[in-house]
Amino acid sequence: MTQDAARALRAFVAEREWAQFHSAENLAKSISIEAGELLxxxxxxxxxxxxxxxxxxxxxxxxxxxxxxxxxxDVEQIVLDKxxxxxxxxxxxxxxxxSDRYTEL
Amino acid sequence: MTQDAARALRAFVAEREWAQFHSAENLAKSISIEAGELLxxxxxxxxxxxxxxxxxxxxxxxxxxxxxxxxxxDVEQIVLDKxxxxxxxxxxxxxxxxSDRYTEL
Amino acid sequence: MTQDAARALRAFVAEREWAQFHSAENLAKSISIEAGELLxxxxxxxxxxxxxxxxxxxxxxxxxxxxxxxxxxDVEQIVLDKxxxxxxxxxxxxxxxxSDRYTEL
Amino acid sequence: MTQDAARALRAFVAEREWAQFHSAENLAKSISIEAGELLxxxxxxxxxxxxxxxxxxxxxxxxxxxxxxxxxxDVEQIVLDKxxxxxxxxxxxxxxxxSDRYTEL
Numbered sequence: 508m509t510q511d512a513a514r515a516l517r518a519f520v521a522e523r524e525w526a527q528f529h530s531a532e533n534l535a536k537s538i539s540i541e542a543g544e545l546l547x548x549x550x551x552x553x554x555x556x557x558x559x560x561x562x563x564x565x566x567x568x569x570x571x572x573x574x575x576x577x578x579x580x581d582v583e584q585i586v587l588d589k590x591x592x593x594x595x596x597x598x599x600x601x602x603x604x605x606s607d608r609y610t611e612l
Numbered sequence: 613m614t615q616d617a618a619r620a621l622r623a624f625v626a627e628r629e630w631a632q633f634h635s636a637e638n639l640a641k642s643i644s645i646e647a648g649e650l651l652x653x654x655x656x657x658x659x660x661x662x663x664x665x666x667x668x669x670x671x672x673x674x675x676x677x678x679x680x681x682x683x684x685x686d687v688e689q690i691v692l693d694k695x696x697x698x699x700x701x702x703x704x705x706x707x708x709x710x711s712d713r714y715t716e717l
Numbered sequence: 718m719t720q721d722a723a724r725a726l727r728a729f730v731a732e733r734e735w736a737q738f739h740s741a742e743n744l745a746k747s748i749s750i751e752a753g754e755l756l757x758x759x760x761x762x763x764x765x766x767x768x769x770x771x772x773x774x775x776x777x778x779x780x781x782x783x784x785x786x787x788x789x790x791d792v793e794q795i796v797l798d799k800x801x802x803x804x805x806x807x808x809x810x811x812x813x814x815x816s817d818r819y820t821e822l
Numbered sequence: 823m824t825q826d827a828a829r830a831l832r833a834f835v836a837e838r839e840w841a842q843f844h845s846a847e848n849l850a851k852s853i854s855i856e857a858g859e860l861l862x863x864x865x866x867x868x869x870x871x872x873x874x875x876x877x878x879x880x881x882x883x884x885x886x887x888x889x890x891x892x893x894x895x896d897v898e899q900i901v902l903d904k905x906x907x908x909x910x911x912x913x914x915x916x917x918x919x920x921s922d923r924y925t926e927l
Binding site: 511512515516519522523524525527528530531532535536538539542543545546548549552553555557560561562564565566567568569571572574575578580582583585586587588589590592593594597599602603604606 | 616617620621624627628629630632633635636637640641643644647648650651653654657658660662665666667669670671672673674676677679680683685687688690691692693694695697698699702704707708709711
């Protein structure tokens with residue numbers, strides 16, 4: 508994320524004095540809760556209202572940013588770090604065009 | 613996100629020809645699955661290994677970025693747009709220091 | 718559930734002295750975590766290995782039974798009670814053959 | 823479950839012609855969605871309204887029963903079968919009073 512969203516979220520939380528509720532555990536619960544609401548857009552099929560998806564995806568991202576902020580993690584960095592790990596588990600030649608887990612490649 | 617992570621993810625997916633598996637519905641399922649793995653870091657208590665949390669949070673973020681990319685949404689923008697909506701539901705004076713839902717403020 | 722499974726679970730937990738970890742909150746987290754593992758069987762498509770589905774569904778049910786036990790709720794009764802509520806929200810004539818939420822019927 | 827709840831659910835679904843929406847995949851998504859709503863009762867703390875917990879737990883159980891029914895699985899049996907597997911992973915003497923995963927015992 509650019510710092511804009513993170514900064515806006517920090518200000519939003521600060522003026523409401525909500526940091527007291529944002530333990531890492533509560534934020535992890537919140538990410539699961541919002542992920543369920545996002546999934547609800549697809550509960551009975553593959554088609555979903557783009558506006559609803561955007562609003563629910565935003566909620567998941569918001570709690571992810573708050574958790575990263577709480578744990579002083581750089582979202583950009585952890586995504587790139589994990590991608591490097593995943594790349595070693597899924598070599599291009601073995602995983603191309605396959606959705607199998609690396610344990611079954 | 614800055615475009616670096618999004619660009620790296622796009623290249624990672626492209627060389628593995630995985631876009632075919634990344635329907636919006638499958639990505640929404642993946643976000644819930646990874647959110648559950650993140651929550652597992654806190655299953656029995658509030659303390660968690662920061663490295664494990666970073667790795668699981670990265671997985672949630674990765675699928676969020678892929679879903680935004682799939683639906684051509686700007687993650688920065690949808691987070692800020694949703695924040696504006698939430699701000700109207702949770703006026704500072706009514707929500708300060710309270711974790712109640714806006715329906716109970 | 719017949720009391721067999723509930724009784725077997727109680728004995729299993731008791732001899733391991735695990736009740737101390739089974740707060741209602743921890744069990745609710747565990748249900749979400751296991752629900753994510755069940756969903757993983759269907760991450761990339763609608764086909765899944767029945768044995769894997771049975772094992773993951775069993776984990777979700779196990780934590781549901783432990784939570785009901787913890788809160789002294791009769792699973793049979795709460796399911797029937799909720800069904801009565803749902804029946805009033807989804808009258809047969811309005812909901813037949815439709816997957817819409819009751820708010821949109 | 824005794825057959826009462828399963829039978830009541832079957833009748834409820836049949837008169838609404840909802841079986842067409844109840845693919846195993848859609849029911850697995852539904853279990854995750856409802857597990858998130860149950861977790862929401864504990865989003866900001868360990869205390870929750872018992873009536874809300876009962877209603878949300880009932881929803882998780884309902885979709886679990888529908889999935890078991892769909893796949894012709896006996897919920898009682900799969901819970902007991904899984905318990906036998908878990909018992910071998912968590913021998914009493916090694917796991918007593920510990921919440922560690924079997925891989926760390």
